[in-house]
Amino acid sequence: MTALLQSRKFRNTALQAGYLGFFLFLLIAAIVIGKHNLESQGITMGFAFLERATGFDVGFSLIEFGPYDTFGKMIVVGLLNTMFLGILGIALANIIGLIIALFRISNNGILNAIGTLYIETFRNIPLILQAFFWYAVLTHLPHPKQAVNILDSIYFSARGLYFPGLNVTGGAASLFFLALAIGLIIMIWFSIARRFNKIPKTTKSRIRMSIFGIAFLIGCIALVIGRIPETPLVSVPVLKGFNIREGIRISPELGALGIAMGIYGGAFLAEIMRAGFLSVGKGQVEAARSLGLSPWYVFSRVHLPLAFRAVLPTLINQYVWLFKATTLGIVVGFTDFFMVISVSINQAGQTLELIGILMLGFLVMNNTISFVLNRVNKAIALKGTQLRT
Amino acid sequence: MSNAAVTISGMNKYYGSFHALKNINLTVQKGERIVICGPSGSGKSTLIRCINKLEEHQQGSINVLGTELDDNVGNIDQIRREVGMVFQHFNLFPHLTVLENCTLSPMLARKMPQDEAENMAMTYLERVRIPEQAEKFPGELSGGQQQRVAIARALCMKPEVLLFDEPTSALDPEMISEVLEVMVSLAKDGMTMLCVTHEMGFARQVADRVIFMDQGEIVEQAAPEEFFGAPKNERTQNFLNQILSH
Ligand SMILES: Nc1ncnc2c1ncn2[C@@H]1O[C@H](COP(=O)(O)OP(=O)(O)O)[C@@H](O)[C@H]1O
Ligand SMILES: [Mg+2]
16 A cells, blocks of 8 residues: 555556546536526526527638528537638748748848848737738729739639639538548658558558548549539639629638738748757758758758757647637638627627637647647657757 | 879868868879878868868869869769768768668669669668668667668768768767778778778778878878878877877
């Protein structure tokens, strides 16, 4: 018994169990007391409102949505929009961040100066101002009748950016991208998980291609099923009367937020990536060059992978932080998760339940991001002791 | 086509205003084994790093395997493929396995198919006597093993010339001999080698010529018997006294 109490492992486990029990107790107590108090004021708790129709439309949705749809569905719309904006903003921030980081580490004085100027400008203007700024810019583009138009198929106008797309339902399109994203994640996992190390490279790349092929196929099936009947396969935007019809529309709200997140986040990511590039041992890069690898291969096979490993934990932090910035959607009227919850609180009451859904939603989404990326980080971590030269 | 592997003439190298190499003239024949020694900071590393253009020279000319080292970018990559380099701190790629370290450049720079590259890599890993470590990562190996992998990695490009920059000076004493053995066997096979090293036993055993450098100049060069037996220059004598006395 004393031996058990002395064991560090047992003590740790017991301590953890103790904490967990204590917090569960607090949580349950709070819920019970809260409910009792609310009921004594005649307010009923519950999630029945999720089944009620909203009675109004939303500005932007990836799936069909109308006034007869429920609050529950509207929250799903908001969730999807938040994820869409989050992925768009983070992807843009990564591209911009990488380019600016490369500017900053290059030997070219002009590129250096551009990089520094970029970072010092956009890192120091609050994100909310940048969102307003881009929204103002995008809504001051010409009216649809005078829209800037490229090859009669892409239109920039104050009502949004229009480009050709397929005549499918929004749900089918989301499914298509979801299938691709899942396929990509499985592919990455398959490439880096150590349990697949033994498979020869050529077989591995063949399996990778098949995974992608299957994901693509499933996506295409979703597109075929979701095809809008009696329309041409490709929908090209055209000017009809005072507005542009058909095609795919990126609303100014979504565009402004995506650009703002990309530019603001890119400034932060650039500094992290720059630190990553600088942390790579000069010796490794020289060794790669001395083997006769071209500058591109030195960069893509040695410099970048080592830099990425050095800063991935910091990057994860920034991704989670940037993802939460999607809640700014409300300032320009983008129907994100935060906005649909706010609207629902106004329309349906049930503040506590809705705030609960909001917090739970962000907890789940952000924890998923960090869980997946932490696994990646673990899988690609350098093995053994490292000599830095 | 001459038989020279490396021809350096009237070469000067500056780091900013610091004159690091002064009027270097050196010809290395194919199959020749050169050992370069000299006090720390004398420019030994700089000299051999100029040969594969990890450092740029400002005056004079360097000709490697018939190609002039100039600003032509295509030339540089091509020369580097023919000139292997082994570094003091091994400089393996820590994110790749030993085998991948060896196959990376043959597959990318020489477009060799993967199975062929892997077979070749295994032959060279056997040659340096660590085939059983092929699937491990560099960080999981001892210093001596890492340096032997680095040699195998360089050999996988089938270079005409091998440059060594103090390959044993970062190693614990008991690992030095395993690396030197590999280097001796390469020398016996007729590899053209330029080695910066203070392993005088190695120099005696394999070198065709020993070069002594000091303050950016080649002070003296001679065959090992002469170099160690009857050094002409006073600076060489002092240097040899110092390193041979302990
Ligand atoms: N990148 C550099 N920038 C400025 N000075 C350098 C650089 N590399 C080497 N030097 C200087 O050049 C001289 C020769 O250096 P090096 O070739 O490394 O000597 P060795 O290898 O013989 O010890 C030293 O005085 C050193 O301080
Ligand atoms: Mg040196």
